[in-house]
Amino acid sequence: MKSPSHVLPYLLASPATAFYIPFFTTRSYAPSAPIPLLVNKAYSDATQLQYAYADLPFVCPPTTDRQHVPLNLGEVLRGDRIVATSGVALRMREDVACTAACERPVVVGAAAIERARSMVEEGYLVEWIVDNLPGATSFVTADKSRKYYAAGFRLGVVDGGKVYLNNHHTIIIRYRRAPGKKGDEEESVIVGFEVYPQEHRDEKFELPPPALMAGKTDAARGEEEEEEETLTIPYTYSVYFREEESIEWSDRWDLYFVNQEDAVRVHRMAIVNSLVIYALLTAIVFVILARTIRSDIDRSRGDGGAAEKGALRSVWRRRAVGTRRPGCERGDEEEEALEDVAGWKLLNGDVFRPPANGHLLAPLVGSGMQLLLMVVGLVLLSAVGVLNPSFRGGFISFGVGLFMFAGLFSGYFSARIFRTFGGREWRSNAFVTVLLVPGLLFAAVLVLNLFVWAQASSTAIPFGTLVAMLPLVYAGSRYGFLRVGSWEHPTKTSAVPRPIPPQSRFISGLPAALLTGLIPFAVIFIELLFVFQSVWQDKSGYYYVFGFLAIASAFLVVAVAEVAVVAVYLQLCAGDHRWWWQSFLAGGGSAAWVFAYSIWYYAVKLHITGFVSTVLFFAYSLVACCVYGLLTGTVGVLTAYAFVRRIYG
Structure with missing residues (x-):
């Protein structure tokens, strides 16, 4: 077998980025076919709190046919809250001039305006989705030779001390002819999804300070009673379809990484x-x-090993007895031999002595093996392209699944080490293995979710999801303890520990x-x-x-x-x-x-x-x-x- 030093140069010479393996059949659209637009979430670099876009009080309200898209476990854990809404109508190859995005203008009060201002000031970005592609803003490289995408678009901007909300969005859908027979039928596939908020200052919608949103009522209502004023926000959008023959459907994610x-x-x-x-x-x-x-x-x-072995036997014998016979002193040869064997060889009878608190080390090592197998599986699947950006939430979903499956190995290694340390009650060890690391992680995430739930953030993990993440350790512990047993050491442990x-x-x-x-x-x-x-x-x-x-x-x-x-x-x-x-x-x-x-x-x-x-x-x-x-x-x-x-x- 070649050593890692022989294998690594080949790895370095090979491509290091993951290739693309689509998880879904290429979806094509006939002319004038409806294209669903999904809204997901708003997120920012300035905070770890994400919010479901459809739940924000200052955006277009959900329509009657609003549908929640089924999410996998990974999407839930990463804060996705994808909703299908008919607020923006898209049809293949049909451009749309400026039109209203809401059935009626959005009327908000001071609380909604304050939240909108704070989110704009914190630099929140919005994620919309079309054909599994996140809406992006396009840029060009410094040498202007290539185009690339930055996922998301700004909720608003701060300019000259004033806060502006982006209430008009220009949507550009880039498409190309579908491959094969569907292309002969004039169907198309989507290879790009761009969203541009309005860029000119005179087109932006200014959010007034909340203090200006409250006015005094008449004297009959009392001087201390206030009536909240409202603000009307008109949301509009435009849609343009542009043919793009230079991008293959399988390469459409490359623009996000150029x-x-x-x-x-x-x-x-x-x-x-x-x-x-x-x-x-x-x-x-x-x-x-x-x-x-x-x-x-x-x-x-070698030839001189007899004196060394004799000296070792003498030392171990005296250590086991605890005394030295009167008048029996070490000779020069024994002293010289002991000097030669001083160090690790003197620990022959103690090196495999069970450690203190071994009942805790065994579950820790078992849980460590569980995590190691999970990480190895995730990295390998991602390196070969099975887990890629198009599989939204796939990395976390596979990670949780691998973690639960690797619970068998956690129980196995924990039980074998526990028995090697002289443990007897394998069921109690399995119980500790389940609760020590996964239980502490469960408790830590639950406590942290209290903060997130208090902020109504979409990154809060549902309680049922947390309960379903407990690992399966019992079967591995039973097999490792009863069927396989402990590891056999090459030396025996002495009765008296060496000082x-x-x-x-x-x-x-x-x-x-x-x-x-x-x-x-x-x-x-x-x-x-x-x-x-x-x-x-x-x-x-x-x-x-x-x-x-x-x-x-x-x-x-x-x-x-x-x-x-x-x-x-x-x-x-x-x-x-x-x-x-x-x-x-x-x-x-x-x-x-x-x-x-x-x-x-x-x-x-x-x-x-x-x-x-x-x-x-x-x-x-x-x-x-x-x-x-x-x-x-x-x-x-x-x-x-x-x-x-x-x-x-």
Whole structure:
């Protein structure tokens, strides 16, 4: 089998962006056929609160034939609230001059005006959908050679201290002849959907300050009683169809990513950076482990190994008895042998001793395997194009499904490790595995949703959805504990633990975990910038460079594994056999650096305003970092266990 260093150059040479696999049959429209226009949500970079567009009090009210479009789980979790409305009538190839979008003008009061002003000032964008394409505003690149789309369009603008609401929209539908027999029948497919609010100041609708919306009534009603004045907002639209033969239907999403080519070059630099760190770390592991440990093992198996083994047996015998026979002193040969074996080989009878609080480590590792399998599945499906922007909500839906399915593996690994640590009650371990990580995530999301529900945001997760996300662990636990059993260690654990000498703070504990976590963080910190931008700034959620993410994730896993091996080896050489929890901390130590990175990102890159949005950012960041630390900590534990078995076997 080739090593990762032989395989990675081929991955780097291959295309790193996901190709397009449509999930739906190409939909074509005959001339004058109606085209549904769906309204979704309003979102902003300045806040984490999204709102259903159809529920806003200052837009065209829903018509009588308003229909809620069925949403998958991913769409619900990402805040989509798609509604089919007949407020805007579209028919294939039929242009429409300026016409009213509402059956009657929208009449609003001071509260609705205040909300409209605040949303415009916070830079909210609106998402409409036609033929599964989000409405976009088109731009050209700096060299004016290519056109690209920016999803969404502004709800309004602030100009000269005044707030204007965009109440007229120009819609451009770009189409081309349908392929095959349908094209011969004059049917067309949609390859572009553009929405342009009015651009000239004299056409914009100014929103007055709310203070001007209230007037005093006559004296008969009393001086303290107020009557709210109303404001009429006329909504209009225009539609233009333009033929576009240069864009294939399968390539119509490419316009949303044309402006990302500079980012692709940065991704490649990030991969090179990760490759350099990976090569240096691999060289260190090879020098320290492959040479040092092999020479130690060869020396213990060579001609001079008899004295060393005799010294070890003498030490272990005296440690088991607890005393030394009177008058029996070590000779020079035994002293020299003990000097040679000082370090990790003296821990032969203690290295597989069950750790303290092993009943918690086992469920953590089980849940970490559940998350690891979920992430691997998502990244691979996205890298090959199965999960792409056209499959709206597919990434989250598949993620929840994979998480629930991987609950079998969570129970399996948790039960085997629990039995390896000497546990007896596998049902209680399965119960803890279900509640410890998934239960805490459930509780955290539920508490955070209280803030979102209070703001009537569309990102609030329905309570029934939360209940349905509990993993299935029982079957995996039963099989792992009863049918497979515990792992067999190559050495037996002694009855009396060996005393642990004083340890350096940089060998074990949290300082050591932070130090070792810095290396995996250095591997992924450039890619984190794009992930954070997609999650916190680009509310449309169109992250697409999963090929690069797959390569960066592979580098991360290898770096975590190698760091855990080095950390455990240094700890064993220092005479400390408590490596189980330390390997978990060493693997997950980079989570602290990721959280520190999120604080920097909030202070430098984001412009979030409002208490609720700030709480949501830091709370979700903390939850995400804990999940990431659990995943990488699991990699550290399993890698360290395989390494310890190898050197003591």
